[in-house]
Amino acid sequence: MTAHDLVFVIVGLVTAVSAILVVTSRHLMHAALYLALTLTGIGGVFLVLGAGFIALVQVVVYVGAVAVLFLFGLMLTRAPIGREALDSQNRGLGLAVAGALFVLLAALIIPAFGGESTAEVTGPTIEAIGIAIFADWVLPFEVLSMLLLAALIGAILLARREAGESGTEAEVTRIEMGEALADEPDRHEAVGTSAPAGELGAGGGR
Amino acid sequence: MSPLGPLLLAALLFSIGVYGVIARRNAVLVLMSVELMLNAVNINLVAFQNLLFPAELAVSGQMFALFIIGVAAAEVGVGLAIVFNLFRNRATVNVDDVDLMRW
């Protein structure tokens, strides 16, 4: 066990624990903060692995931007009526599926990579990365720029409030579910109340 | 250094992310879980690159990771916009309430 390994174990543990807290925390803000911690931890892992540039990007983009974005997101969408349970009824399902997945992956990974080990950790240099981006990967890079532009425009589009926004955008999808739900009167009622989405929509634009 | 550690960590983070996606109610939390999954992939890529193929000229692994970070950011942006729009419409971001359409 080298020093590298030791550092990795520590960083890894921190990361893993905080990740678990992200999905188990009972407080929205705590979860977001744990997420920031996890992301930072992952940056640490990158460092341990000798990928300084990636680690840097990780911290800048994730911790600096994404985590903050999440915080804003959480604050903007805070439920009007007090605190709610953060977990759905699907916890059991999630636990089972995620557990199975992990067991499966671990069972596959361990025999596959169990024997491999490198003495020293040397990643590619920043120079090599720079050259690669603009020589080898110029095509996806350019496409990614379009993608980001589209995401930007799209996010604005969805999030902004329209200038002339009013209740007139009433082109509402009517979905005929009467018969399908005939045997479930309670739900039928629920659908009935939520059908005039235009009104709700207008009310939502606070 | 053995790649086993990072790989297992990645698998764990990934599975945690899956759990979060399935079990968390708040859409923002679900998005966070997705980020966990994507980051797990990055750990994999970087670990492979630096531990197994450090000399690769194209630097595919690290490049892949960089691209994923970029795409993830874009997705978070779009995702939050969708969630925000949903919130404006329904005053809730609980994923399990969003079941107008089914069957």
Add this chain to the structure above:
Amino acid sequence: MDPNTAGWALVVALFLPLVGGGALALMPAALDQQIRRAAVLITGVSFALVIAITATFDFGRSGELQFVTDVPWIAAIDARFFLAIDGISLPLFFLTYLLTLLCAIYSLKVLPPPGKPKAFLALMLMLQTGMAGTFVAFDLILFFIFWELVLVPMFFMIGIWGGPRRDYASVKFFLYTLFGSVFMLVAFLAIYFQSGAQTWSIPELSALAPFGSTTFQTWAFLGIFLGFAIKVPMWPFHTWLPDAHTEAPTVGSVLLAGVLLKMGTYGFIRIALPILPEGATRFAPIIGVLAVIGIIYGSLCCLAQTDIKRLIAFSSVGHMGFVMLGIAAMNATGIQAALFGNLAHGIITGMLFFLAGSLHERYHTRDIATIGGGMLKLLPRYGVLLTYVAVASLGLPGLAGFWGEFTAMWAAISPGVGLADSYQGLYLALVVVAALGTVLTAGYFLWLLQRVNLGDPPERWSSGHLDDVMTIEWVSWAPLLVLILALGVYPRLVFGVQDAAVTNLVGFLGG
């Protein structure tokens, strides 16, 4: 027209109705009568063309393909646009055009609700191309296209202009037939790949046959069998037929009985037997047994009917049983019989449906008990016609219905390709049972006549005025009435035309 070179004539005759139907669809719906007349014109012109083809057909070489058009069509799968006509195709082809023309004439006056002659006639013309194409396509793929093409217009004809249960009947018709034909398609593909000849040409494949293992032959035949047997329809695949026939509008029933069912038997003869002779030989006894069950079964069902149209529909099951018995005999006589029976059934049952349709027009009911007898007094001409056609249908010698039945039984007593050695007893039994079926057939028809024609008409009809046969009906029926007699008296009309072609075909069966 030179039958060796004038392939265009066949192509024109085949597609004229389709194009005409398209043109019809473009006419303004308000021109009600003009549309109907245009339909008569289109079918009339195409029928005239078919007469010309028939007239110039070289009967001396009826075994060979004439009026051939054979050009590449879909290079990717080696499919060709291969149209031709020979002695086997000609009578059925002719019948198709004749019946459609008569239906068009009939529709000048009579059209069930909701009217809409434009749509109705356009569909009918589309149907015509599909039906006719089946009989002259010599490429399996092309055949399949025409075969399937028929489903759609018939579906709409039943579904829009049909009786009270039209929804059910139309969908059942469509799905049931479709079900069979997709298996048929799979079998075609298997044949294509198994033959290794890179061709879908029916004559070429027939010449190559038999190919493939016994297992292949069996399975491929089974696939084709399903497709054709449902269309025929053979017992126990017949359940779509009574519904479809009963609910279809008169013209639909006429074409359904007159031509559509024929496609199944034609397919057996043209495709299944020569290309898969070994499979056919293995299946022949089964076909025979099913055919005979169908004869008895259909007749028994007829006895139980209270609905005149449904009765006629069930009678088709029995009659087609005789046709299939001929095929099961696997010899030249059997195939002659099957083809003759096919044609005769088309004419006779077509005519019966015309009559049933017209009765429904008059009485506004199809229920035999409600009609209640006395038609000979009330509508003497209808009564006479009904008697005539019913008697023809029950297989009276001297009328068209007899030859198919008798010859089929005669063929089945000495089946071909070695079947005689292994199944002599079975086939004898089949003949005997089939012959008993003729008694049942006579029974239900006589009973029908008794209940509809004879006796004194019930009170309820005495007040209203019921028209006897209208001119338009005479015009559209006369050819059929004449044909029923002509084919009965002079069967050579059909037997002679087919003879050489059938002999050729039996050559492929081997044994």
Add this chain to the structure above:
Amino acid sequence: MGTVLEYAWLVPVLPLVSAALIAVFGKRLPWHGSEIGIAAVGLAMLLSIAIAWQTFVTSPVEPLELAYDWAPLGGGTVLELGMLVDGLTAMMFLLVTVVSLMVHIYSREYMHGEVRFTYFYAMLSFFTFSMLLLVIANNLVQAILGWELVGLSSYLLIGFYWEDKSNQDAGNKAFLTTKFGDVGLIVGAIVLAAGMLELGSTTPFNLLELNQAAADGQLGQGTIVLGILLIFLGCMSKSGQFPLHVWLPDAMAGPTPVSALIHAATMVTAGVFLLARLFPVLAQSQTAMAVVAIVGVITLFFGGLLALVQDDIKKVLAYSTVSQLGYMIAALGVGGYTASIFHLFTHGFFKALLFLGSGSLIHAVHSNNMSDMGGLRKAMPHTFWTFVIGSLALAGFPLTAGFFSKDEILIAGDIWAGAGFATGNLVYWVGLAAAFVTSFYMARAVFLIFFGETRSHHAPHESGRWMLAPLMVLAVLSIVSGYIFSPFWTAEQNFETWTATPIIDEEATFPFADHGAEAAGSAVQGEGVLAAAPTLAAEGGELTILHGAPTWHPDLLLIVLAVFGLAVVLAWRSYGHGLPERDPTLHMGGLSTALVNKYWLDDIGYRYIVVPVRDRWSAWATWTSNVLIDGAVGGVGRATKALAVATYDVDQRVIDGGVNGVAFSAAWWSERLRRLQSGDVQRYAGALVAGVVVLVLAVALAR
């Protein structure tokens, strides 16, 4: 060959043309079409006479066969349309056209004023045509054609008064019963033709070829027995053999002239004729002959008994026809070919006479029932004496036609017995007994009708000329027609040579019998034998074929006279003075009950065949069609459903056996599978990842 014979085809064609012309123009003509019918059938009769004359004087003749290819039947075989003219044909022509002409003439008056008068004449002509078509046929298919047309014609004429349900039923019954027999005929013809096909014939249905092949012993015994017995089934139904005779009395529902036509010349004779035509085939099998003989015997006896209890004069005659047909069939079964058709010939005339006579009576008293008649001999003298002649002939009174022909049959039975076949004895003795019955019921009829007091409510009157003329012609024929084959007839040509089937020669006929090789050709008869030189003679158990005029048989003459006398006396005692209070024939205990109920055959037929078929089997078939098969379609689905609900077994869901099952349980599955789409995106995610886990696991384990 003579030129007249080549025009034989005109004989059937004339009535056909007549039928068509009547149907088209009849109503506009002054006599409503009857003139066409009478003229055409008259012409046909003249031609028939010419043909008969020609064949008779030159007999035995070589059959004239003219045929052309009607249709190719595939495999090189050809169906012919043609004519076969020989003595048998000529004889039948004569019989049919004469009787038909008489009926045509007679109906002018009898049917006068009927609504469907024209239609009636068209049908009469058509009926005649059908029968002639059968007679002239040179092949079995054509014969079947004529045969079935005869059936159709009878259906159309028996149900002539179709307003009445019972008449409709009678028509249906006639058609269906005979149609049932046709099954035998058709299958039998097919079986024989298949045998011919194996011999390499290209015209397998040809009658002459068939007979020749059978006589040459080329056809297998199996084929022959099967074929001829099946054909015999057809003959049984057409010729009213027990138990398929049931349609015949009901057929009296038709107008009386039709009954005359059916019972004397057409229809019922068809069976006998066809069997005679195929006699060379029949003669190849002892079994077949025995069956034929036994059926004939049963029919002749029980048919006669039935006639005893009838009140309806037409029914008496109808059952007597059944009985006489039994004689003919029985004669064929004991080798009495000539005897059989001779009786057919003479019977045609006197039965026609009797029916037309009864028609005259019915016309006069407006009732079919003898209990409504009585004492008519004064009012209707011409009818009376013609009727008596007919009755005498039927009873076989010496020197009438019936005497010669019927005794011929008895002798044939005797000789057959002499050759060692028990059926011969049967025919002889039962035939004799039935002769008594015949005499009795005819005497009963004559006494009840013409003697005693009149019981009619109408004033009876003699019929007009149109009706009486045929009666007289037929009365003459009822006497003289027997003489062409009697001891009085010494010419070389007689009935036997006229109608001989040349194929029958000594070696080939009756291969099962012990032929006396040396005795061939010599007429070996007992001393003073009466009236018989049937086709065969037997000596010391050896069988040989004889030709030559019949000679007297005094012993038989005496027996017959005694039987006749006894019967008439007995009848006189009961019926000579009018209708008895207590009709003895109706008081014979169980026998009468059986007879009145017609042996319950109709009941059996109705209760055990018609009703089950129509009401039960057909309902069953429909039920299975609608419920089982149609429902199978749905049923597979429902069964699948039940199973699936019960077990909830996933395996059951994956592959459902039948396509129908899939199709029809689809809705059920659809309903269940639809629930997977819960609307909760996290469940979707869960399912997705679960699916991935499964897939990855599956793949990872793959290698």
Add this chain to the structure above:
Amino acid sequence: MAIDWLAIAPEVALTVTALLVLAADLALRGDAKQLVNPLAMIGTVVAIVFAVVLWAEAPRVAFEGQYVVDSFAVAFKLLFLGTLLAILAISARYFAEGRYFQGEYYFLLLTAFIGMLLMPSARDLLVLFIALETVSVPAFVMVGMRKRDLYSSEAALKFFLIGVLSAALMLFGMSMVYGFTGTTRLEGIAQALAGDAGSVPLLLGSVMLVIVGFGFKISAVPFHFWAPDTYAGSPLPVAAMLAVASKAAGFAGLLTIAFVAFEPVADVWAPVLGVLAILTMTLGNLVALQQRDLIRLLAYSSIAQAGYMLIPFGLARPGAEVVNQAAVRAVLFYLIAYAVMNVGAFAVAIGVNRRTGERSIRDYAGLGTRSPLLALAMTVFLLSLGGAPLTVGLWAKFAIIEAVAVEVTVFGLVMASFLVVNSVIAFFYYLRVIREIWFEPAAAEAPRLQPALSLSVVVVVLMVGTILLGVLPGLVADPTVVTTFATGG
């Protein structure tokens, strides 16, 4: 390093168009904004011209083997661009009347199609991933474009969540594949898989994970759940895009990755995909039976269609070139046919829905009298989807069965039987719609429909195309016979 501009000319053309559209949308005001639609169309046509030129110039290899323009790729590009043109045409009035988001919509649409154009040419995992995301991310937004509509936003959320989840799973698989092979080039991966790596369980599992990403796009069971909800909730042109173009892109990627990269382990994934094919078509058809909303019905129908298209994948075998090529061709042909008829069906749905908001099948009653053109067209499209004769749909099914018949295996026959049975089941619900259209009387208040000109043109063109290809499938089948994968750099 010189860039082969011709090779990426269609993409460049679309990119330029997209940026122009964005600029125009910003610059223009009021009704003038609607000019962006023709602008986008012009750009598309230009791209089509480039693609046609490329057809003759193929194969070309660019970006060091990351990007290959072969006949396969060009065929797909033409398919995408054709679909784009149709979707632009049917979108015009739909969005014009909504008055919102005009320019953004077209920009996003074009961006998504840039991703699609990249897909069949990509020969590198990274490029594939980027291409896939370029299709997805704009689509997420477009689905949610009807912002005030509950259904639309719900659809977007579901689509987004399942989309990113699938992407993550795929990425995890890709990372593992990279870890084993040391490269992201498909060729290199294939070489590695042909060697020892081909038998490592983890790698095989990873192969499956990669396939999942595409399984999501093509909505194969069990990755299909988003599809019905999303189609039903999104604006109809977007639903059409998702059902056709996006799905075709998924298939393009799946074909590339399966037959180029993972071909050496085809014996492992083929049976799995075959089973998925069976499950997909069966589930799609069965559930479609119960649908009452036409769009949901079309959604399930398109799931079923994806199942049919998966069948050829189930036939693949390592090294069996004839079989594999036949499989690829069958999928390609089916996709083209599918595009024609399904875009057509959605176009009709838009034509009916635009004014009236009708979507329930029952609301289609009497369409035959309300708009004979739309009714006739819908009938043709539905029949074609079912595989009726004289429509291209028949040949599509035919192509699949033909691929099965190239080398008959038991599994192939099983799949073919399922195809056969399923196509019969499918007719149940297609006929139900057709019956509603023709056999039922229109509701009294139902207005006559006057579809927009552009929509009518699209409908007519597609209908004619459906029938023309039904009569002469060779028009497409013959040229695509030569489509093959060119070997990358």
